[in-house]
Amino acid sequence: MMITAKTINKIRSIVGSENFFDSPEQKLAYSYDATPLLSQFPSAIIRPRTTQELSEVMILANHEHFALVPRGSGTGLSGGSIPTENSIVVLTNHWNRIIELDEKNLTVRVEPGVLTAQLQSTVESIGLFYPPDPGSAAISTLGGNVAENAGGLRGLKYGVTKNYVQGMEVVLPDGSIVSLGGKSVKDVAGYNLKDFLIGSEGTLGIFTNILLKLIPKPETSSTMLAFFDRISDAGETVAEIISSHISPSTLEFLDRTTINCVEQYAHLNLPVNTEALLLIEVDGHHVVVKEDTEKISVLCRKHRANNFSIARSEQEAVKLRSARKIAFSALARVKPTTILEDATVPRSEVVPMLERIQSIAQKNGLLFGNFGHAGDGNLHPTCLTDARNTQEIRSAEQAFGEIFSEAVKLGGTISGEHGIGLAKRQFLEKLAPLPAIEMMRRIKESIDPHSVLNPGKIFSLSPRCEGPMPKNASQIKKYIDAGAFT
Ligand SMILES: Cc1cc2nc3c(=O)[nH]c(=O)nc-3n(C[C@H](O)[C@H](O)[C@H](O)COP(=O)(O)OP(=O)(O)OC[C@H]3O[C@@H](n4cnc5c(N)ncnc54)[C@H](O)[C@@H]3O)c2cc1C
8 A cells, every 4th residue: 555645744743854755866775775686665764863753653654554664774685674665764873872881781772873883993992892793894783783683703702693682672563662671681581572673674673772782802812814725624624623612703714706806806915726715813811812823823734724824913914804804895896796695504514515505506507706604604605696687697596595405404594694584585485494484473463463564574475586676677767767866
C-alpha cells in the first residue's frame, strides 16, 4: 500500500519538516548500501530528533501501515539498510555523542551513530580499549555494528561486538521504549533480551543508546607478515599457532589474487608470486608479546614461509596492516561489480574450504579473490564481476550457492559477520534447519505483528539477480528522464 499524503503530513509533524526528506536525489542517496546489485528507493527519509519522536513514528507505522528501515552508515554487506517497498528510512547517524565514559565500571554509553573508530580512539587516549574492529571501523556506526553483531580483525582473541554490549535502550516495533542490561556485569534476571537483539539486523528494534564494555588497552603489540608458496602451508601455520596456545589478536589471510591486487593498488613491495599471505598480530604484556613473536617466527619458517617480516615501529606496523585493510578496495578496482561474501567454517576446515571455493570459481568460469579472518575460519570469497553481464551474475549466484552449501557441509555457516539481510535470504531458507527458521519467524511475528520494522530482511525468497534492482534502475531512469539530476 502506498503511503498517503495524509500519513506523510503526520510523520512531518512528528519529526519536523526540516528532518523529513523526499527529493529524488535524497531517495537515490538512501536507496543502497555497500551490497552490490541491490537497491530500492524509499518513500522518504527521516531524522528523528529524540527517542520519543521515533517511538511516535513507530506507533503511527502500526496504525497507518508503512515500514521503517533503520540506517547507520550504510556500509552493510547484506542489504540490511536497503529500503523495502513503501518504507521510510530512519537515519541514526546524527545521534553521534559519546554520552558517558565510566572509568570505575569500565563502560561507555554512546548514541548509536558514533563511528566505531571514533570510539576506539577516544577510549585509547585514556588507556582503555574497545576491541571489535570491523574493516569498516572508520565509517561504520556502533548501532550498525550491534545490529549486525559485527566481527573484525581482532575477533580471534577478543571476540565480536556481542562480547562488549552490556546494555541498550531500544524502541521496539510497537513503539515502546525499553532499557535492557546495565552496568552490572552479571545479570540473569529472566530471558537475556539484550543478547537476543544483538545481531537482529534492524528487524526487532532500533537502538537509541548503547552501553559498551571496555577493557584496559594492551601494553604493546607486534605485527608480522608471512608469505607462503602453498595455501596448505599457511593453513598449517595457522593451525599450529592456535594449537600452541598462542592467541594472536589478528590472524588474517590473503590469497594470490588478492595479494596481486593489493600490490597493484598500493605498491607495498609485496612478493606477488606467492600463494598466501598471513598478517599476524600479538598484543599484551611486553614479555609475552616478545615470546609469542619469536614462537610465531619459528612456526612460520617451519611451515616454509618464503618471506617473513616483523614491524620495527608503529609506522611499519601500519604499513604491514594496510596490506589486509585495503584488500576489499584493491579487489573492487578490478571489475565494475564486487560481490564480497562471508562463508565461515571451523578453523580446521579453512584450507579444504579455500580449495572448494577455488574449484567452484573455476567450474563456473569466475574470477575470485579470497581473504579473511583465518583465525576465526571466517573467509571472504569475493567475486569480481560485472552487473551488466546477466549470465555472469547468474553464474556468481550459482557459485555462491555452492560455496555456502560446502561451508555448511564442513560444519560452518553462511554468514560469520555480515548477516543475512536481503542478500542471503534465499540461502538461509535453503541451508538453515527449518525448525530454527520457523522459530525466528515466530519471534519476529510476535514482536512485530504488523511487520513495520525492516520487513523482508532475513526471511523470504528472492535471488539477488531478480531482486529489486531492475525496478530501481527504471525508477532512476524515470528521474533522469525527468531531468532530476541535471
Ligand atoms: C570495506 C568494508 C569492510 C567491512 N568489514 C567488516 C568486518 O571486518 N566485519 C564485519 O562484521 N563487517 C564488516 N563490514 C560490514 C559493515 O561495515 C558492518 O555490518 C557494520 O556493522 C554496518 O554498520 P553501518 O553503520 O554501516 O550499518 P548499516 O549498513 O547502515 O546497517 C546495517 C544493519 O543495521 C541496522 N541498523 C543500523 N543502525 C541501527 C540502529 N541504531 N538500531 C537498529 N538497527 C540498526 C540496519 O537496519 C541494517 O540492517 C564491512 C563493510 C565494508 C564496506
